[in-house]
Amino acid sequence: MKAIKVGLLGIGTVGSGTFNVLRRNSQEIRGRAGRGIEITMVSRRNVALAKQIVGEGVTVTADPFDIIRNPEIDIVVETIGGCDLARTLVLEAIAAGKHVVTANKALVAVHGTEIFAAAREKGVMVAFEAAVAGGIPIIKALREGLTANRIEWIAGIINGTTNFILSEMRSKGLDFATVLKEAQRLGYAESDPTFDVEGVDAAHKLTIMSAIAFGVPVQFDKAHVEGISQLQAADIKYAEQLGYRIKLLGLTRRREKGIELRVHPTLVPITRLIANVEGAMNAVVVQGDAVGTTLYYGKGAGAEPTASAIIADLVDITRLHTADPDHRVPHLAFQPDAISDTAILPMEDVLSSYYLRLRVADEAGVLSSITTILAESDISIDAVLQRESADGERQTDLIILTHETSEGGMNKALARMQGLPTVLAPIVRLRKEELA
Numbered sequence: 267m268k269a270i271k272v273g274l275l276g277i278g279t280v281g282s283g284t285f286n287v288l289r290r291n292s293q294e295i296r297g298r299a300g301r302g303i304e305i306t307m308v309s310r311r312n313v314a315l316a317k318q319i320v321g322e323g324v325t326v327t328a329d330p331f332d333i334i335r336n337p338e339i340d341i342v343v344e345t346i347g348g349c350d351l352a353r354t355l356v357l358e359a360i361a362a363g364k365h366v367v368t369a370n371k372a373l374v375a376v377h378g379t380e381i382f383a384a385a386r387e388k389g390v391m392v393a394f395e396a397a398v399a400g401g402i403p404i405i406k407a408l409r410e411g412l413t414a415n416r417i418e419w420i421a422g423i424i425n426g427t428t429n430f431i432l433s434e435m436r437s438k439g440l441d442f443a444t445v446l447k448e449a450q451r452l453g454y455a456e457s458d459p460t461f462d463v464e465g466v467d468a469a470h471k472l473t474i475m476s477a478i479a480f481g482v483p484v485q486f487d488k489a490h491v492e493g494i495s496q497l498q499a500a501d502i503k504y505a506e507q508l509g510y511r512i513k514l515l516g517l518t519r520r521r522e523k524g525i526e527l528r529v530h531p532t533l534v535p536i537t538r539l540i541a542n543v544e545g546a547m548n549a550v551v552v553q554g555d556a557v558g559t560t561l562y563y564g565k566g567a568g569a570e571p572t573a574s575a576i577i578a579d580l581v582d583i584t585r586l587h588t589a590d591p592d593h594r595v596p597h598l599a600f601q602p603d604a605i606s607d608t609a610i611l612p613m614e615d616v617l618s619s620y621y622l623r624l625r626v627a628d629e630a631g632v633l634s635s636i637t638t639i640l641a642e643s644d645i646s647i648d649a650v651l652q653r654e655s656a657d658g659e660r661q662t663d664l665i666i667l668t669h670e671t672s673e674g675g676m677n678k679a680l681a682r683m684q685g686l687p688t689v690l691a692p693i694v695r696l697r698k699e700e701l702a
């Protein structure tokens with residue numbers, strides 16, 4: 267059978283990884299797919315550079331629309347990134363009857379609803395395994411392996427750059443800017459690394475997982491997003507003393523009133539496997555009612571791990587492209603008419619435990635004025651750590667861990683505590699999850 271023909275839009279880190287792995291493992295991939303899969307056309311603005319990567323026998327063009335217009339191309343792989351051009355290219359590829367594979371989580375999290383509808387209309391597939399946790403087959407697991415389950419929650423370290431930064435800062439004492447540069451050099455970071463650092467990239471990925479897990483549309487605009495740029499070394503140290511590690515976690519949980527969708531630095535007990543995921547590695551914990559807890563671990567970024575996911579999608583499409591579209595796995599696991607309008611909860615309604623650090627005057631009655639506010643707010647305390655103040659120092663750090671309460675209730679209590687004359691600096695508030 268003739269090889270299936272693939273056009274690659276953008277050939278940077280992920281595109282060149284895909285090209286190389288597909289060439290290197292072509293025999294095995296052919297054996298699995300039932301026919302060869304060949305990249306016959308690539309697009310990059312710098313044509314000379316692209317030619318250096320692909321060598322002879324592959325058509326290189328500066329204009330990605332040349333690929334869309336080429337009737338010989340069966341599948342388009344989008345590894346350009348960004349939302350504007352990528353959206354246009356993907357929609358035009360679909361309109362031209364081509365299947366699409368994308369690594370672009372921003373595109374899927376923001377424009378997924380429109381793209382999936384267009385693909386259904388045209389009877390083509392849009393596959394995006396590489397968009398979430400790179401090489402970890404988490405989309406496959408959620409969409410196929412766990413279909414029996416009512417999924418309760420998902421918690422994930424789903425941004426390699428920030429996990430690398432947090433690990434290197436903690437273990438080697440390196441500063442933020444140095445580690446970020448290294449993550450960029452290694453090809454982990456987004457072209458705009460603020461997407462990594464401020465939690466946006468993790469929120470894109472979480473939005474996609476949440477939609478698949480709970481059968482709701484992708485709704486990135488409803489996600490609560492906080493990154494690690496405000497995280498202070500003192501809190502990493504105090505957390506360790508209390509038996510916790512701070513990770514940038516994406517969390518989505520089914521509650522009675524709706525779905526939580528949030529990314530923020532989170533204290534996780536050191537005893538949990540996920541707390542020990544270091545460097546650029548990713549890990550996703552999925553809690554299902556039947557299966558219990560499952561954990562997926564691996565490389566979430568980098569050229570070849572991401573290529574592994576893209577090629578898995580290419581193989582799936584090659585196997586399935588002649589199947590009746592109604593027999594394919596739905597984009598969001600649930601059939602389109604089973605997608606629900608369950609609300610994404612506003613952050614005020616989210617339930618969490620908390621870590622609070624208060625810089626307080628070291629004098630009698632301070633602790634009791636704070637615990638009184640917490641008690642009046644119905645917030646129960648789990649642990650308190652008070653740093654010994656150094657000789658002559660008239661202030662100290664007070665660390666409080668709370669049991670679960672609502673974010674709205676915590677905000678009100680924090681406003682009252684912040685108003686106390688003995689609280690000398692802005693209170694640090696982090697969330698804490700036991701993940702049990």
Ligand SMILES: NC(=O)C1=CN([C@@H]2O[C@H](COP(=O)(O)OP(=O)(O)OC[C@H]3O[C@@H](n4cnc5c(N)ncnc54)[C@H](O)[C@@H]3O)[C@@H](O)[C@H]2O)C=CC1
Pocket residue numbers: 275276277278279280281309310311312328329330344345346347348351369370371372396397400453454455456457566567568569572
């Ligand atoms: N780097 C990683 O580890 C991962 C990246 N991704 C996603 O994969 C996508 C690509 O990421 P990278 O490969 O890291 O980015 P990159 O910046 O290394 O590659 C993008 C390529 O697209 C080309 N390009 C940009 N505009 C173009 C245009 N108008 N015409 C033709 N070519 C154009 C660029 O020249 C570049 O070669 C992004 O959506 C990213 O979020 C997903 C998982 C992991």
Ligand SMILES: N[C@@H](CC=O)C(=O)O
Pocket residue numbers: 397399400424425426427428454455456462467566567568
């Ligand atoms: N920038 C991302 C790349 C993979 O999605 C990350 O650091 O995880």
Ligand code: NA
Pocket residue numbers: 395396397398399400401402403404405575
């Ligand atoms: Na993946």
